[in-house]
Amino acid sequence: MKALLIGEYREAKLLDSTYELFGFAAQLGVKTALFLVGSDSQLPAYNGTLYLADATKYGEYNPDLHKRLLLEAIGKESPDYIVFVHSSYGWDLAPRIAATLKAAQVSEIVGLTEEGFEVGCCNAKMRRSVKPASQRAVLTIQAGAFQPVQPGGPPQVHPMTAEGTTTLEFVGYEPAEEKGVDLARAEVIVSAGRGIGKKDNIPVIAALAKALGGELGASRPVVDAGWVDHGHQVGTTGQTVSPKLYMACGISGAIQHLAGMKKSEFIVAVNKDKDAPIGEVADVLVVADVMQFVPALTARLAR
Numbered sequence: 001m002k003a004l005l006i007g008e009y010r011e012a013k014l015l016d017s018t019y020e021l022f023g024f025a026a027q028l029g030v031k032t033a034l035f036l037v038g039s040d041s042q043l044p045a046y047n048g049t050l051y052l053a054d055a056t057k058y059g060e061y062n063p064d065l066h067k068r069l070l071l072e073a074i075g076k077e078s079p080d081y082i083v084f085v086h087s088s089y090g091w092d093l094a095p096r097i098a099a100t101l102k103a104a105q106v107s108e109i110v111g112l113t114e115e116g117f118e119v120g121c122c123n124a125k126m127r128r129s130v131k132p133a134s135q136r137a138v139l140t141i142q143a144g145a146f147q148p149v150q151p152g153g154p155p156q157v158h159p160m161t162a163e164g165t166t167t168l169e170f171v172g173y174e175p176a177e178e179k180g181v182d183l184a185r186a187e188v189i190v191s192a193g194r195g196i197g198k199k200d201n202i203p204v205i206a207a208l209a210k211a212l213g214g215e216l217g218a219s220r221p222v223v224d225a226g227w228v229d230h231g232h233q234v235g236t237t238g239q240t241v242s243p244k245l246y247m248a249c250g251i252s253g254a255i256q257h258l259a260g261m262k263k264s265e266f267i268v269a270v271n272k273d274k275d276a277p278i279g280e281v282a283d284v285l286v287v288a289d290v291m292q293f294v295p296a297l298t299a300r301l302a303r
């Protein structure tokens with residue numbers, strides 16, 4: 001099986017999310033080729049086939065031209081899967097490609113199961129496995145759901161060109177209004193659970209997150225109680241995260257929470273219950289009162 005991965009280039013930079021596509025492909029166990037509208041001055045660290053079109057000529061985004069270029073690469077490569085990151089680029093281009101190829105599309109994949117691709121459903125409250133009915137499928141993966149993999153370079157570049165005109169013009173990017181935190185990109189997350197007791201204790205957890213150079217996360221009851229806003233929630237109905245360090249403070253380890261953080265590289269849990277289910281995924285379980293342990297650790301880090 002073979003996947004054509006669709007890299008991304010924005011504001012003259014190759015996006016790191018491109019490497020999450022390789023992580024996904026590695027888990028799927030498929031061969032890869034890469035397609036990118038970018039620049040030969042910023043080649044990805046990838047020792048395979050790269051179908052490269054020039055972004056200065058075709059725009060960082062132009063659905064007409066990028067679709068034409070990509071269909072050309074698909075024709076040469078005959079992949080079983082065409083895989084995008086579920087970004088504004090991916091969710092706009094993927095369905096255009098799927099419709100043209102009459103291929104199934106599976107969007108916002110967060111994991112792989114024996115049955116197929118794992119995606120959210122019921123307004124992201126649950127998950128289900130999806131198996132494409134067509135032989136070829138167009139996929140988008142949720143940012144942060146798969147560990148990035150850098151295969152190492154340099155690639156064998158196949159320059160791509162597209163004929164024809166377009167009525168569209170790429171005029172630039174407008175940054176979205178800042179809303180909450182982007183936990184998917186955080187390297188350290190310290191999350192507060194119901195075990196912290198009350199809203200007034202949130203600053204104690206936030207102070208540890210800050211001391212570690214990370215972000216504040218939370219379990220759902222903490223969000224539902226209005227102690228922090230939903231942008232901080234980790235889990236099936238919050239964000240899926242994979243930081244280098246995840247600290248769960250007063251969090252029991254319900255399946256819906258674990259689904260959002262179990263791919264973290266190193267997990268430390270602080271819980272007064274030594275048998276709390278979070279202990280099953282934690283690398284270190286600190287059995288302590290969270291409101292004693294966390295301030296002590298923050299103070300120690302400050303020394």
Ligand SMILES: Cc1cc2nc3c(=O)[nH]c(=O)nc-3n(C[C@H](O)[C@H](O)[C@H](O)COP(=O)(O)OP(=O)(O)OC[C@H]3O[C@@H](n4cnc5c(N)ncnc54)[C@H](O)[C@@H]3O)c2cc1C
Nearest residue numbers: 193194195219220235236237238250251252254257272290
């Ligand atoms: C459809 C659906 C979607 C959901 N989505 C999410 C989601 O996205 N994210 C999510 O987090 N949850 C989600 N939930 C809720 C989930 O099932 C759990 O209820 C929730 O994760 C529990 O949060 P918690 O661990 O903070 O609280 P609890 O389960 O109440 O655990 C509190 C923990 O704190 C410990 N504790 C108490 N006091 C202290 C102390 N002083 N010191 C140290 N430890 C202490 C306790 O031993 C316990 O383990 C969802 C549920 C449903 C049904």
